[in-house]
Amino acid sequence: MSRSESTRETQAPPRNSWLSTEIVAPFVVFVAAILLWEGLVLFFKPPVFILPAPHQIWQSFAANASNLIAYGLNTFLEALGGFIVGCGLGLLVAMAVARFRLLAEVFVPIAVASNSVPILAMAPIAIVWFGIGPQSKIAIVAVMCFFPTMVSTVRGLMSTSPDAVALMRSYAASDWQIFAKLRVPTALPFIFNAFKICTAVSMIGAIVAEFFGGAVNYLGVYIKTEANILRTPNAWAAIMVACAFGMAFYLAIVMLEHVLMPWHREPS
Amino acid sequence: MTRSIARVEPIRPTASRTLPRWLARLLVYLVFLLAVVILWEASKAIFAIPDYKLPHLAQIGEAFFRPTPKGPTWLILLTDAAYTMLEAVTGFVVGGITGFLFAVLFVHAPVTRRGLLPFVIASQTVPIIAIAPMIVVGLGQLGAPPWVPKASIAAYLTFFPVTINVLRGLESVNRDALMLMKSYAATHPQIFFKLRLPNATPYLFTALKIAATASVIGAIIGELPVGSKHGIGVQIVIGSQYNTFNPGFLWATIVMASLMGIVFYAVVALAEKRIVKWKRET
Amino acid sequence: MPIITVDNLSKIYGQANASTVALTDVSLSIEKGELVSLVGPSGCGKSTLLRLIADLETPSTGAITVNAKTPHQARLARDYGFVFQAPTLYDWRTVVRNVELPLEIMGRPKHEWRERVDKMLGMVGLREFHDHYPWQLSGGMQQRASIARALSFDPTILLMDEPFGALDEFTRERMNLELLEIWDQTHKTILFVTHSIAESVFLSSRVVVMTPRPGRIASVVEVDLPYPRTFETRESSRFFELITVVRETLKEEFIRHE
Numbered sequence: 001m002s003r004s005e006s007t008r009e010t011q012a013p014p015r016n017s018w019l020s021t022e023i024v025a026p027f028v029v030f031v032a033a034i035l036l037w038e039g040l041v042l043f044f045k046p047p048v049f050i051l052p053a054p055h056q057i058w059q060s061f062a063a064n065a066s067n068l069i070a071y072g073l074n075t076f077l078e079a080l081g082g083f084i085v086g087c088g089l090g091l092l093v094a095m096a097v098a099r100f101r102l103l104a105e106v107f108v109p110i111a112v113a114s115n116s117v118p119i120l121a122m123a124p125i126a127i128v129w130f131g132i133g134p135q136s137k138i139a140i141v142a143v144m145c146f147f148p149t150m151v152s153t154v155r156g157l158m159s160t161s162p163d164a165v166a167l168m169r170s171y172a173a174s175d176w177q178i179f180a181k182l183r184v185p186t187a188l189p190f191i192f193n194a195f196k197i198c199t200a201v202s203m204i205g206a207i208v209a210e211f212f213g214g215a216v217n218y219l220g221v222y223i224k225t226e227a228n229i230l231r232t233p234n235a236w237a238a239i240m241v242a243c244a245f246g247m248a249f250y251l252a253i254v255m256l257e258h259v260l261m262p263w264h265r266e267p268s
Numbered sequence: 269m270t271r272s273i274a275r276v277e278p279i280r281p282t283a284s285r286t287l288p289r290w291l292a293r294l295l296v297y298l299v300f301l302l303a304v305v306i307l308w309e310a311s312k313a314i315f316a317i318p319d320y321k322l323p324h325l326a327q328i329g330e331a332f333f334r335p336t337p338k339g340p341t342w343l344i345l346l347t348d349a350a351y352t353m354l355e356a357v358t359g360f361v362v363g364g365i366t367g368f369l370f371a372v373l374f375v376h377a378p379v380t381r382r383g384l385l386p387f388v389i390a391s392q393t394v395p396i397i398a399i400a401p402m403i404v405v406g407l408g409q410l411g412a413p414p415w416v417p418k419a420s421i422a423a424y425l426t427f428f429p430v431t432i433n434v435l436r437g438l439e440s441v442n443r444d445a446l447m448l449m450k451s452y453a454a455t456h457p458q459i460f461f462k463l464r465l466p467n468a469t470p471y472l473f474t475a476l477k478i479a480a481t482a483s484v485i486g487a488i489i490g491e492l493p494v495g496s497k498h499g500i501g502v503q504i505v506i507g508s509q510y511n512t513f514n515p516g517f518l519w520a521t522i523v524m525a526s527l528m529g530i531v532f533y534a535v536v537a538l539a540e541k542r543i544v545k546w547k548r549e550t
Numbered sequence: 551m552p553i554i555t556v557d558n559l560s561k562i563y564g565q566a567n568a569s570t571v572a573l574t575d576v577s578l579s580i581e582k583g584e585l586v587s588l589v590g591p592s593g594c595g596k597s598t599l600l601r602l603i604a605d606l607e608t609p610s611t612g613a614i615t616v617n618a619k620t621p622h623q624a625r626l627a628r629d630y631g632f633v634f635q636a637p638t639l640y641d642w643r644t645v646v647r648n649v650e651l652p653l654e655i656m657g658r659p660k661h662e663w664r665e666r667v668d669k670m671l672g673m674v675g676l677r678e679f680h681d682h683y684p685w686q687l688s689g690g691m692q693q694r695a696s697i698a699r700a701l702s703f704d705p706t707i708l709l710m711d712e713p714f715g716a717l718d719e720f721t722r723e724r725m726n727l728e729l730l731e732i733w734d735q736t737h738k739t740i741l742f743v744t745h746s747i748a749e750s751v752f753l754s755s756r757v758v759v760m761t762p763r764p765g766r767i768a769s770v771v772e773v774d775l776p777y778p779r780t781f782e783t784r785e786s787s788r789f790f791e792l793i794t795v796v797r798e799t800l801k802e803e804f805i806r807h808e
Contacts, residue, residue: 029386050406106296115477116533118485121501121525124508124518129321204395211401211492212508220398227401228494230409235402242398444638447606451632453625454655462655466642546642546683 049230061237068219072241075210075219078134079202079249082141087198089142090149091191097150098157098183108154111147119144120205123212132213141205145198152194156187192257199253203246323515328523331516341517345503345524352499353528355415356487359422360479366423367430368472374431375438375464376456388431396424397486401493414497418490422483429482433475437468473540480536484529500525551618552579553707553739554603559612561598561765571764572598576612578758578767582706585733585740587750588758589796595765596743597711603741604632604709617706628656630707631700635715637692639684639699646671646680649699656703663702670698673732690721694728701736708740714749723784726752730779747800751792752779759796761803768803771795 034054041053048056061068097103119140126136160183168178210220219238226235305325312322319327332342370388374381396403400421407417441464449459491501500521507518556578563570573595580586588596601607603614605621616624624630631652639648649670653663671677674694684692693713700708714722726749733740744750750757757771773792775783783789 029390033387033390047409049409106300109293110297110300113530116481116530117526118481118488118529120485121488121504122522124504124511125522127508128511128518200395204397207395207398208400208489211489212505223398224401224493227405230405232402232406235399239395239399242395246395442638444634444636445640448632448634448638449655450606451604451625451630452652452655453628458655462651463640466640469642544642546685 049232052233052236056233057236057240060233061240064234064237067217068222068238068241071217071219071222071238072245074134074217075137075206075242076203076245076249078137078209078218079141079206079245081134081138082206083145083198083202083249085138086142086145086202087149087195090146090194091153093146094150094153094157098154104154104158108151111151114147120208123209126209127213132215134218137206137209137214140209141202144201144205148197148201149191149194152190153187156190157183159190160186188261192253192261195253195257196250199249200246203242203249207242319515320512323519327516328519329516331514331520334517341520345500345521348498348503349500349524349528351415352418352484352487352491352501352525353532355418355490355499356422356483356528356532358415359419359424359486360426360476360483362419363423363426363483364430364476364479367427367475368434370427370431371434371438371468372460374435376460381435385435388428391424392428396421397489400486400489404490404493404496418487418499421486421490425482425486426476426479429475429478430472433471434468437471438464440471441467470540470544473536473544476536477533477540480532481529484525484532488525500528553582553617554578554580554741555613555615556599556603557613559599559602559614560610561595561602561607562610573602574764574766576765576767578770580739580741582739583737584756585730585742585754586756586758587742587744587754588760589744589747589750590760590768590800591745591762593762593765594760595762596745596760598765599760600709600711600741600743604630606632628652628703629705630709631703631705633693633696633700633708633710633713635712637684637689637696639692639695641684644681644683645676645687645695648684648695649702651699652703658703666704667698667702670702673701673735674698674728690717690725693717693725697729697732701732701738706739708738710740710742712743712745715745722746722749727780729753730777734778747793747796748784751775751789751796752784757792757796759799761800769799771799 038054041051052060093107097107122143123136123140126139130136130139164182164186165178168182173181207220207223210218211224214221216222216225219242223235223238223242226232226238308322308325311317312324332340332345334341336344338344370384374385400417403421404417407420408414445463445467446459449463454462487499488501488504490496491499492505496502503521504518504525507514507521511518556576559573559576560571561573563572576595576599588599590596598607602609603616603621605625614621617627617629619627619629639645640651643651646667649667650663653667668677668680671680674697676691676694676698679687679691684695687695693716697713700710714725717725729740730753732738742750742753751771751773754773757773759768759771760766761768771792775786775788775792
């Protein structure tokens, strides 16, 4: 369609590298939010145990940094473990399900329905089965990651256009070649969408699962105990550590996405 | 929007050749359920799994009907579930309405969009559920009634998906459709109610379904910190504490919590089916 | 007094150093009740010209009058109905509710609607499908609904932007005949944009041939084929002669500007 025929009068948006849109803008917002928070606390002077000021949280963190980071790492490893198990299983099951349409008809609706079940409420059962250690948290995170990954991957694998498949057949491509060269690349955007959601889910899931019980050197347990005795700056410091791990996890997946999907443009 | 489908005749829904679709699905699920039951009891027998880890299904059933001083267990659990449900629904409604209004504001006043949307998105990065203990304790100290922190968590969890999705729905209007309205010299309210709003409804329901589950989870998690008296979350905590003595009870509480989530989700999904009648089966 | 006049119209997109001249120095006049086509290859500005007349875009220079008003006034007065290439029906409304849309917006009283809409649906042959949703109709049927909608509020002018472009050739030829029938019954002024030479000759009394780079009118061809036009018209030698005339004009312009 020529330019004169189209009704697009404005210029195309300037091309930024992925670095600026995904990092700089949120960073600016973050700094602004911190300043706003400090301002609000200064003005309204709420009691410390209700809403501490950012600088108090920072002091809390600084006083306890090595511990907090260690706890954060422990919790992160739970999240990572659950992510790997859950997403890995999700991918495998999805591949099996996509292969056999019949399985898809049965399992995808179940997976979608499981969306409505509060999986975190099952944390106590995981603790009963796997003990109070990290395994129970890994199990819960794995279940939380499994379903979205499976559903997204199945959708992605089955989203190839019939014409594209017909083209492959016209080259007498084997089923495996069609799978590896067509279905998998088509599914990658869907898979990474699910992965990105799961990074947040896994970190939050690990922390909240720890609310149901866990050892003291884990972030979730620390947050709960500190909050219960009203040492809120400590709890907030721990939350910040959790956020930092969560964002790092997310960015790692984004970088992996850029490596594996160099052709992909961010949808606006 | 409409796409040209090169069909010769209009499509009418055809009846299935063998069983009606819903019946076939139901049977498949019943078979699945039966398989689960068999696997359950079989693995208990084969691997000698103790009751406190995997109770007999009968024990779970029995736990539901065990009488207590306050009444049969199932009634207690139901009341508590209803309490939690109320917290979740309150938050859901408040968060949903707020999110919707924000989206409408953003569409009509682009200044607010540029200014506030980054904050809305940033709010998503704060894991509200992880802060639940602090919210509950903090608001409790301020003297708020116990249901307020839980409803707040539910509202927060609903607000974000609703805002983002409704905004996308209101803005994703087909360019030609807007031109059409312009050619009718339609007023802004007319464009909103006759074009943007119906266009956004499917998006709204996608968000509501996510928010339904999230609200339930949020309300339950809000009941975990020490000091909560009512709600299914409290029962779950009790159940896990007494699990070795009363193996079926913990599972019963979790079944009740799951039922809550499923029912809430189903209500929203049903509402979607009735309101968004025009979507073809994908 | 012509119902549409275009005087020295030009339209330029973009800024000084990165601009596109969509239309340059276009002048045209259309009499009431005519069926005129704008035909030409991509980039000749035919759709832009239609949208300028419809006040869906504003000119850079020049003047347009529609029904003795400015395009803006004409749009506010709802003097014309617009038909797009895509049917642009609303997914969430049934066919009848889609056709009612302009009447709803214009605030016409309900009892006035029903009869009118029913009549329009009858004219395009969609009466039995009035309660269907757009996705249940074929492409041709959707486009017919779109035409019924454009006519439902009885505008004096019909502006059509490649309405049959997305249809297959057989459906398109059928729709051409249906459009002529509608024109015969309603006596509207129709300005029709197409990139099909055969379609432009078959439908119109005058064919405005436009060429690109820059977009302008190359020539206007009078089509002296008698109305009512039928399938036989497509096989007449005069039909082919006229198509060749249009084609030659386009070829000349290309060669001249190579």
